[in-house]
Amino acid sequence: MKTANRVRPEKRPALSPSRCRPATSRVSNRGLSSSTANVSPSFPSGNSGRKNLTRGGAARCSSGYTPTRVAATTSPGTRTPASGPWSLSPAAVAEQGPQPELRRNPITGEWVIIAAGRGRRPHAPDRMPQKDQPDHECPFCPGREDQTPPEVCAFRDSDESDCPGWSARTIPNRFPILVSDAPGAGAGAAYSPDRQPALGASEVIIDTPVHDKPPWEVGLDQTVEMLKMYQERIVALREEKRTTYVHIIRNHLAGAASSLEHPHSQLFGLPFIPPTVDAELDGFARASLGLPGCVMCDMVEREEEATERVVAANDGFIAFCPFASRLPYETWIVPRRHQVRFEDCAELESFAGIIIQVMRGLKDGLDNPPFNYWIHTYPLRGETRPYHWHLEILPRLTVPGGLELGADVWVNIVAPEEAAARLGA
Amino acid sequence: MKTANRVRPEKRPALSPSRCRPATSRVSNRGLSSSTANVSPSFPSGNSGRKNLTRGGAARCSSGYTPTRVAATTSPGTRTPASGPWSLSPAAVAEQGPQPELRRNPITGEWVIIAAGRGRRPHAPDRMPQKDQPDHECPFCPGREDQTPPEVCAFRDSDESDCPGWSARTIPNRFPILVSDAPGAGAGAAYSPDRQPALGASEVIIDTPVHDKPPWEVGLDQTVEMLKMYQERIVALREEKRTTYVHIIRNHLAGAASSLEHPHSQLFGLPFIPPTVDAELDGFARASLGLPGCVMCDMVEREEEATERVVAANDGFIAFCPFASRLPYETWIVPRRHQVRFEDCAELESFAGIIIQVMRGLKDGLDNPPFNYWIHTYPLRGETRPYHWHLEILPRLTVPGGLELGADVWVNIVAPEEAAARLGA
Numbered sequence: 001m002k003t004a005n006r007v008r009p010e011k012r013p014a015l016s017p018s019r020c021r022p023a024t025s026r027v028s029n030r031g032l033s034s035s036t037a038n039v040s041p042s043f044p045s046g047n048s049g050r051k052n053l054t055r056g057g058a059a060r061c062s063s064g065y066t067p068t069r070v071a072a073t074t075s076p077g078t079r080t081p082a083s084g085p086w087s088l089s090p091a092a093v094a095e096q097g098p099q100p101e102l103r104r105n106p107i108t109g110e111w112v113i114i115a116a117g118r119g120r121r122p123h124a125p126d127r128m129p130q131k132d133q134p135d136h137e138c139p140f141c142p143g144r145e146d147q148t149p150p151e152v153c154a155f156r157d158s159d160e161s162d163c164p165g166w167s168a169r170t171i172p173n174r175f176p177i178l179v180s181d182a183p184g185a186g187a188g189a190a191y192s193p194d195r196q197p198a199l200g201a202s203e204v205i206i207d208t209p210v211h212d213k214p215p216w217e218v219g220l221d222q223t224v225e226m227l228k229m230y231q232e233r234i235v236a237l238r239e240e241k242r243t244t245y246v247h248i249i250r251n252h253l254a255g256a257a258s259s260l261e262h263p264h265s266q267l268f269g270l271p272f273i274p275p276t277v278d279a280e281l282d283g284f285a286r287a288s289l290g291l292p293g294c295v296m297c298d299m300v301e302r303e304e305e306a307t308e309r310v311v312a313a314n315d316g317f318i319a320f321c322p323f324a325s326r327l328p329y330e331t332w333i334v335p336r337r338h339q340v341r342f343e344d345c346a347e348l349e350s351f352a353g354i355i356i357q358v359m360r361g362l363k364d365g366l367d368n369p370p371f372n373y374w375i376h377t378y379p380l381r382g383e384t385r386p387y388h389w390h391l392e393i394l395p396r397l398t399v400p401g402g403l404e405l406g407a408d409v410w411v412n413i414v415a416p417e418e419a420a421a422r423l424g425a
Numbered sequence: 426m427k428t429a430n431r432v433r434p435e436k437r438p439a440l441s442p443s444r445c446r447p448a449t450s451r452v453s454n455r456g457l458s459s460s461t462a463n464v465s466p467s468f469p470s471g472n473s474g475r476k477n478l479t480r481g482g483a484a485r486c487s488s489g490y491t492p493t494r495v496a497a498t499t500s501p502g503t504r505t506p507a508s509g510p511w512s513l514s515p516a517a518v519a520e521q522g523p524q525p526e527l528r529r530n531p532i533t534g535e536w537v538i539i540a541a542g543r544g545r546r547p548h549a550p551d552r553m554p555q556k557d558q559p560d561h562e563c564p565f566c567p568g569r570e571d572q573t574p575p576e577v578c579a580f581r582d583s584d585e586s587d588c589p590g591w592s593a594r595t596i597p598n599r600f601p602i603l604v605s606d607a608p609g610a611g612a613g614a615a616y617s618p619d620r621q622p623a624l625g626a627s628e629v630i631i632d633t634p635v636h637d638k639p640p641w642e643v644g645l646d647q648t649v650e651m652l653k654m655y656q657e658r659i660v661a662l663r664e665e666k667r668t669t670y671v672h673i674i675r676n677h678l679a680g681a682a683s684s685l686e687h688p689h690s691q692l693f694g695l696p697f698i699p700p701t702v703d704a705e706l707d708g709f710a711r712a713s714l715g716l717p718g719c720v721m722c723d724m725v726e727r728e729e730e731a732t733e734r735v736v737a738a739n740d741g742f743i744a745f746c747p748f749a750s751r752l753p754y755e756t757w758i759v760p761r762r763h764q765v766r767f768e769d770c771a772e773l774e775s776f777a778g779i780i781i782q783v784m785r786g787l788k789d790g791l792d793n794p795p796f797n798y799w800i801h802t803y804p805l806r807g808e809t810r811p812y813h814w815h816l817e818i819l820p821r822l823t824v825p826g827g828l829e830l831g832a833d834v835w836v837n838i839v840a841p842e843e844a845a846a847r848l849g850a
């Protein structure tokens with residue numbers, strides 16, 4: 001299980017400023033400013049309406065329901081100075097329109113991000129069909145670092161920044177849905193408990209310098225680099241205090257909402273615990289009662305015994321199609337060792353190894369389907385509740401309809417046992 | 426507000442068996458059989474894991490996690506005897522494979538429907554691209570009633586069944602995800618608290634006899650007929666006792682998961698309260714505290730005052746893009762008068778009128794986009810909690826990615842105020 005020491009030592013990321021240089025906006029002290037301080041107490045540890053029942057949630061909803069509109073402004077001066085086709089010119093910043101904000105559904109209590117700047121054009125879809133940009137034009141390729149906003153973090157041997165030589169690189173999202181500062185403190189007057197500036201982090205992680213191959217095709221080392229970058233950013237955001245939960249995802253191909261070909265992940269530093277993780281935290285507490293380990297340790301043990309839903313396994317991890325998979329070929333990768341937080345995982349080679357195996361299974365078994373993956377991990381702070389981090393992969397083979405979207409009831413047309421048989425080596 | 430009496434009296438549906446003839450499988454007594462009775466107690470009033478915390482949910486999850494597999498069988502004899510391209514031949518029944526079953530996620534406590542019979546072919550997507558079948562081949566068109574399974578219910582002037590002359594017609598879904606009986610009681614032995622036969626109803630409502638125009642284009646009368654059929658089926662399933670919640674949806678165009686051109690809705694009689702409605706019920710209880718009416722009555726009043734998010738309004742109803750819309754152009758149609766259940770609504774002309782207005786806005790403003798709509802109403806039985814039924818419409822302009830699917834955090838790129846301006850007349 002001690003696989004971490006096989007990683008090339010010279011590539012290990014450090015937390016020193018020289019190798020992981022925060023962008024200007026990220027070292028701002030705004031996280032502790034009065035406007036932010038005013039915002040923070042509004043966010044409970046979870047955003048479920050259920051939780052607010054005993055906290056005066058109703059009063060907040062009622063008083064906070066503000067049908068007036070904020071005259072939103074942009075603050076180009078505090079943003080990305082870089083130029084280039086993908087970076088933000090002042091004109092592009094102006095085009096972005098209003099800053100994103102959070103709005104709370106008064107019935108369910110859930111937060112929605114209104115990012116109107118992403119949809120200025122009529123009919124503009126959030127995610128354009130994926131752009132298969134030739135690598136000589138790709139702003140994510142090495143040598144074109146000046147075409148992106150200044151990097152937030154990069155793994156490279158030199159102390160320079162925004163130059164080639166990196167193995168993984170993080171930049172601010174050009175169309176952020178969560179921003180590190182709120183425009184003009186004056187606008188804050190229109191905010192309310194049900195309407196907040198969308199403060200947080202919205203970053204793009206460029207998984208690999210290679211334009212047309214994801215890390216798991218480039219090899220074990222590159223996959224480990226990508227995972228280290230995930231951890232690096234989570235640890236950095238934990239120290240920033242403002243972010244409550246870090247959600248890291250990858251959208252693979254246009255059918256899964258990817259817009260650029262060059263392999264990249266996205267990171268969202270959220271000021272609340274997302275509903276799905278909130279429900280999982282409640283579920284772990286409930287379902288782990290009376291078990292020797294947590295409910296996920298129990299699942300791992302039972303899946304291993306049953307074997308029929310196991311897709312891949314190695315010393316440190318097991319991948320399986322869960323018994324109650326919501327969609328065809330849904331796959332979870334779970335560390336065997338009980339571990340609450342992904343960023344504490346030292347067995348990254350083992351993790352990378354099983355990711356490679358599962359991705360090969362998807363490519364071979366389902367002809368390179370679009371998919372999304374995300375990491376479910378413990379919130380950055382707070383008391384310790386039962387949890388067991390894991391990665392979830394959802395191939396996108398079907399179109400959800402009114403049953404899924406309107407009732408949150410999922411219909412899976414491929415039994416997980418059949419799915420595992422098809423995906424397994 | 427008394428608009429209902431403008432409906433042509435000769436077209437009013439009656440609950441008499443001659444005009445609304447239940448199909449054979451629907452009058453079966455299986456709902457009270459021992460196998461069903463064994464199942465029922467496992468379903469709480471809601472399926473949220475949170476609710477089970479004090480009900481021994483952990484013990485159920487642990488003991489009920491059954492990695493063994495049911496040897497599933499089909500029971501063609503009890504199914505649809507009709508023939509025709511869309512109906513179920515015995516061969517087609519055999520091809521359907523295993524009966525659908527419910528499986529519970531041991532962590533969140535939510536139920537998933539495993540309907541492996543819908544995905545027999547490799548890569549078979551749940552929803553094929555919409556089939557623009559010419560009307561001379563369409564099994565939903567009048568004159569081809571023998572090509573569907575026998576109707577569950579139809580509105581026509583004669584006492585005959587499965588013949589032309591109907592204004593709206595309900596048939597069993599050819600690929601049901603919830604079935605009215607479980608195959609072979611013996612198979613029940615493998616079921617457990619976390620694995621149940623998917624008992625319930627899965628029906629197709631043919632909204633209009635006209636092949637290529639939805640009811641709101643055919644006119645007010647036809648839209649009223651469709652809405653009456655929705656009510657009719659809810660009332661019928663309420664009397665059947667087995668179903669806990671009726672979810673009625675419409676998927677419009679292939680981009681919203683529709684598979685057949687002829688305008689049709691779908692009905693799902695669920696044996697549990699779906700998570701979204703469960704969350705709303707909790708939310709209404711929380712957010713209505715201290716308000717003069719319910720939280721929805723409060724929203725209606727405030728939206729009307731603010732006007733900027735209102736899309737349409739008439740005597741009985743208001744349509745608006747909610748303050749915390751999850752997706753661009755999300756629209757809710759809400760009765761002004763406080764009413765818990767949709768099936769109790771007598772103002773169907775007023776409802777039909779605003780549906781027509783909103784649909785015209787979508788067609789003109791967004792160039793006939795794919796969309797889903799669904800009705801959120803109160804569960805069929807149980808104590809009375811605060812609720813206010815409504816219809817939700819979700820145009821499908823964007824592809825959800827890993828933030829939406831993996832965290833249930835929604836990013837809306839069009840501010841609801843802009844959306845309402847575009848959709849409004």
